[in-house]
Amino acid sequence: QDVTLTIESWRNDDLTIWQQTLIPAFEAAHPGIRVQFNPSAPTEYNAALNAKLEAGSAGDIITCRPFDASLALYQDGYLADLSDLEGIANFSDVAKSAWSTDDGAQTFCVPMASVIHGFIYNADAFAELGLEEPTTTEEFFAVLDAIEADGTYIPLAIGSVDQWESASMGYHNIGPAYWAGEEGRQALIAGEAKFTDEEWVEPLRVLARWGEYAGDGYQAQTYPDSQNLFTLGRAAIFPAGSWEIALFEEQADFALGAFPPPVPAEGDTCYISDHTDIGIGMNANTANPEAARTFLNWVASSEFASLYSNALPGFFALSSEPVTLDNPLANEFVSWRETCESTIRPTYQILSRGTPNLENENWLHASNVLSGAETPEDAAAAIQSGLESWYTPGMFAD
Amino acid sequence: MTALRLENVTKAFGGTQVLHGIDLTVEDGEFVIFVGPSGCGKSTLLRIIAGLEDASGGKVFIGDQLVNATPPAKRGIAMVFQTYALYPHLSVKDNMALGLKQAGTPAAEIEARVGKASSMLSLDQYLKRRPAELSGGQRQRVAIGRAIVREPTLFLFDEPLSNLDAALRVNTRLEIARLHRELSATMVYVTHDQVEAMTLADKIVVLNGGRIEQVGSPMELYNKPANMFVAGFIGSPQMNFLPADTSGQGGATTIGVRPEHLSISTEAGDWAGRLVHIEHLGADTNLYLETKASGLITARVFGEVHHAPGTELFASAEPRHLYRFDAEGRTIAAV
């Protein structure tokens, strides 16, 4: 009698990859276990999953959002403790941090992939205008000025109406170089730094300057608009996450290039946001825990890492074992891990546990800054006061 | 046996008292006709009998059963509504058949009864139409047909013939009379038509302002009206009312004489007047005389009579056809 494992996921984009590549590979190696990938729309995922878990109708395998969302599920007893899963050993502490308890004692999801931020550009346009990849903020603006002066291309494909674009692709993308990545992030958690500090305000100021280089009416430009602007060759630079790679390569009929976030001054250390994004865990109430663990071990294996990373260029497996990537652009992104310091988005760990939610506040104010509705200083002050309204450093450490 | 008994039935709409204590007994198989001025409460009374309206007070018995709390469907009645109330979405045939189907009558029987009613009402060719595609008279006939196919023991008719033409009216009237005889059904019938009332009724009930003025056989009411109201209401054209002193009738304040009891002469008579208007109806002629002493007097003579308006004419009444009323309008028994 075969057991069937159902995977809950928000990655409905990955449906074909699961159905055509991953599941067949697993099933071939593990007769007797059948797997069904059952994704739902990302906007509905958390709510739907919570309801199903509570009512007891959720699938066996659960795709984990990073940090608090999954931590809460674990604490409520919906996610099984996977600390003793053999495959977990394949991951570094950093990789596991997104799905571990605050003290790191228990891990409840197998890390699957991270995404890296940076900028993707139209290499043909750069060649045409004789531009080089910028490395410093000044160079970056010089490049934008040049594109703007030429007039053929919109310099920067970004809009403010879908707020997360401003935060993730803007503030969190360029910011680590100012707040020194992990160091700044930890200082924030420890209460030693504030959003009103210079290193946190400056990136907002930079973001504010982007407005003039964005397209006409960028205040109403949505994220898909931005994507399309770029892939249709109408915009030259796209502040990006690595997940764009597959789509852009499929859609753009020009050569693509990528550069990491520019540094404030020549010679500064470069930082990238290398954000742990997807994990996968086990429904604590599954009827088939054995099969589920078998499956999760496979997900933790390098076989899976290689299959997955190559099937989804731009989602980088978190497994400690190196993975060879076929995609040049993906390789470009992943190569920054060597030259730059990695960090995760500063709002994800611990700081978004209260209301107002820091991540949401970041979205809102970053987009206000980008659209020109708010000054960077005001935005920073608002973010900080929102955080202070509920957070005291150390409140979650016991 | 009594078919229907009303005991002190009253009805008020909001603050308006519409019926003031109606007492009435209808015997089995009787044909009772309600007449009375528009708005006097005839339809309301009929609706109370049917159970469509709750009486504000009093008791309604059908057969020997107190039916105040019995739903209409259980009262064993059929009713023709003054407003027809046809089922607009059903064909003529289905309008008639619905009640029978409901009662589980076999299809063949339904077919037969509907066929009979529709041919009697000349509706055969309209059986497939819906009410909206019928003329006013046709609708009325459908409403009648719907009631008669059910052959209940108590029929309630609210002005069923008012939109029919003379010929059809006479036919339908005769059919209703026949139905009444054959089914020995009890019928309660509202009409404004004098001829209908006089020819159909075993008993006429004259209502006025929510009260019964008189109950009696048609000729009783015609010959012995209880009061001026009944005297004036029964008979058309209306009875002439003249101040008593003008003709010196002792004891009475008013005397009445029916237009058909006046004879007209060009030479002499009881009242002299100028002919102001003459109506030729073919079979008879109405003459309107303007008299000095008693105002307008109507005379009705048989056949065609020709006088030029303006002519001075004389009207005389046979003494045995004079009615005498006291100051309250009550009839004074013949001297």
Place this chain on the structure above:
Amino acid sequence: MTALRLENVTKAFGGTQVLHGIDLTVEDGEFVIFVGPSGCGKSTLLRIIAGLEDASGGKVFIGDQLVNATPPAKRGIAMVFQTYALYPHLSVKDNMALGLKQAGTPAAEIEARVGKASSMLSLDQYLKRRPAELSGGQRQRVAIGRAIVREPTLFLFDEPLSNLDAALRVNTRLEIARLHRELSATMVYVTHDQVEAMTLADKIVVLNGGRIEQVGSPMELYNKPANMFVAGFIGSPQMNFLPADTSGQGGATTIGVRPEHLSISTEAGDWAGRLVHIEHLGADTNLYLETKASGLITARVFGEVHHAPGTELFASAEPRHLYRFDAEGRTIAAV
């Protein structure tokens, strides 16, 4: 001047031809009455004149204007609907006043006209009520009131008095006659009531099956009906039709004699028959004789006559009151 002219007006509903080429001229100030069996197309013709229904063919002139394409409101007419069609949300008063308000009549004038109409129709105490709170007759009066307050030049009345009691009916009839005289308005009027038709009309139009059978003054139709249909339709009770050979009238297949022209004797007469039914109407009496040769014969005699049903009676007709019809039913001119 002509007030209304119809030229070959036809109307079909779907496949059914309801009017077959109606030609008619109505002079200014004339009172024209349409009569005819139920469903013969009277209401339809009225609606075409009003502009509520488009004629399928033919022309309608009001005054000298071709109005086929003129909207009803612009035709200068008022209409009383057979189904009343009152505005359910407006009080009696507002029902009457709405058309005037719409025409921008000054408030005082409206007040006056509504007051006059309502007192004439005995509606004074109901002015504040809504149609749903009125009796059938009261509703009909409101519908009449709504038409007359507008004092148009052409009135269309569709059975306006059918729900009124005798007294009110006579009054309203006289009021309409007065209105007609005073306003010198043209009136087209549909009725089933013989008395109304005979007394009100300058001209009666007899319709049958969508065709005009005869047009003429009331007494013309009564005395000189063009055919059997008209002869039978005008006059109530209906004319007796007898096979011609039974009385040996040369040339005619059928002879007709009106009930009121038959005299009854217990001894001898033209037709012998058994009295099967007797109707006492007060002023006159209808006798139904079953004859061997000619079937049922109706006789109408003035006053009260008493005979026991079953009696052998004899009916005789004066020769000058006999009508002769040929095989097609056409009247044969008097010999």
Place this chain on the structure above:
Amino acid sequence: MRAARSSLPRTIAAHAVLLTYTLIALFPVFVVVVNAFKNRRAIFNEPLALPNAETFSMIGFETVTSQGNFLLYFQNSMIVTVASLICVLLFGAMAAFALSEYRFKGNTLMGLYLALGIMIPIRLGTVAILQMMVASGLVNTLTALILVYTAQGLPLAIFILSEFMRTVSDDLKNAGRIDGLSEYKIFFRLVLPLVRPALATVAVFTMIPIWNDLWFPLILAPGESTKTVTLGAQMFIGQFVTNWNAVLAALSLAIVPVLVLYLIFSRQLIRGITSGAVK
């Protein structure tokens, strides 16, 4: 021949207004449908252009039809929608009749109680509903959806229908009572046919949210065999990648059945149902 009751300027004005509004109503729909047949580049380069040889693309439809079992999804949606609709209309009309026809104690309160449901989004009760369905083993059955949609549609249906039922002539119902019709027969044979336009209207309003709903199919019946069209189409709306061709195609396809149902119901919108009933 020109008709008496329609004046030309008035008719022209009426058509002008309607045509203008029709353009406003249909223009965006036109944009959707036109673009469903174009390749991605053409959608954004010239959103208004008709597809031509170069830009014509069925890629969206191909994606849709190749993904999942769309015919089955359609069938599921159809079953759920029609079954819920029947329940809503039947139960709703019955309750509305009780509320509008009879005077009984607590009539208005009952009306209010039955209207409570339109005041809170039913989604908030998801967990309890899901628990109920899990307990009764109805998860991943169409029955679960039908039950939820019936409950969801009832308040609105009752609210609207009871209003319309009040306009049915009392005399008519009374004629039925005298004809010996039971209250049930009066409801089914007389009242229901006469409120047909209202029923059709309610049917349309009820059907749309059911057809377009994403949430309950996702929660209650996400299984492959019970998936609805909308849920199936939702597959194409990803987190980051948006396959607009496929979305447009899937959603344009999903309009067709509702449109057909709408057309069926709107035939019931006929004038003069009550004409000729009363004088």
Place this chain on the structure above:
Amino acid sequence: MAVDAEPVQRRARRWHIAVFLAPAVLVYTAIMIIPLFSTLFQSLFNTVGGQRTFVGLANFMVLFGDPRWAASFWNALWNNTWFFIIHMLVQNPIGVVLAAILSNPSLRLRGFYRTAIFIPTILSFVIVGFVWKLILSPLWGIAPNMLDAIGLRSLFAPWLGQEGAALTTLALVSVWQFVGIPMMLIYAALLSIPDEVIEAAEMDGLTGFSQFFKIQLPLILPTIGIISILTFVGNFNAFDLIYVSQGAQAGPNFSTDLLGTLLYRTFFGFQLQQGDINMGSTIATMMFLIILVGVSIYLFAIQTRLRRYQF
């Protein structure tokens, strides 16, 4: 007044009322009322130290006392009110006008117009959101070019991205989508007016507007009442359109936040923010009370006073 005779027999129990009500009440109570009210009940609880605890009205105190919550709530309430006002002022009059025109029996192509105008209503929010964003997008040029064609290019602005304009724009999009509903309801109501009454009005010289305002409108007032209350309820529950076009944060800067979006964000959580059932229920309870007050006013004060006419 005659109160002499009590009805002598009591009427038989009217079981049919119960039968008519039963199926609806049962399904509705089991699947809607019980789950919903058990949810609303959560507004009286909160998690204190990992324990679900009864806290009375504390959540409401937070909602109205905490400046952040209060600001969000009042902002959403005001936005909602504005959203509702636009629907009442734009959607319903347009619906009424269209229905009135369509109800003219001699108008040709009625079925076509009716269907065409109703089509937006049957579209899913996903399509509506997509297509209007596409049309109004400054990038792809549909709206700007069309305005350009009539020389009004200068009027164009990226409305959906502007705090001042976004809510109104979305309200108008919603109007565009839902005009079909008042139109259909009014149309159905107009159909039930007997032809003769309209004919009588024509005879009285009432045509066109005056006919509509003096005859038809008063007769369909109850339906207008229904539509107003449905608009009210619908608007105060609205959320999908905002959700698909502006996201759960109802940007820009919460300018399009409605009670519905606030509720969903709070109740189900959003991105890193965890769903807060207790605060969510608190907001839901407030929404419920607001709507309940509106509906009660309608049911007890307005509906009973509206005259209905039987045809």
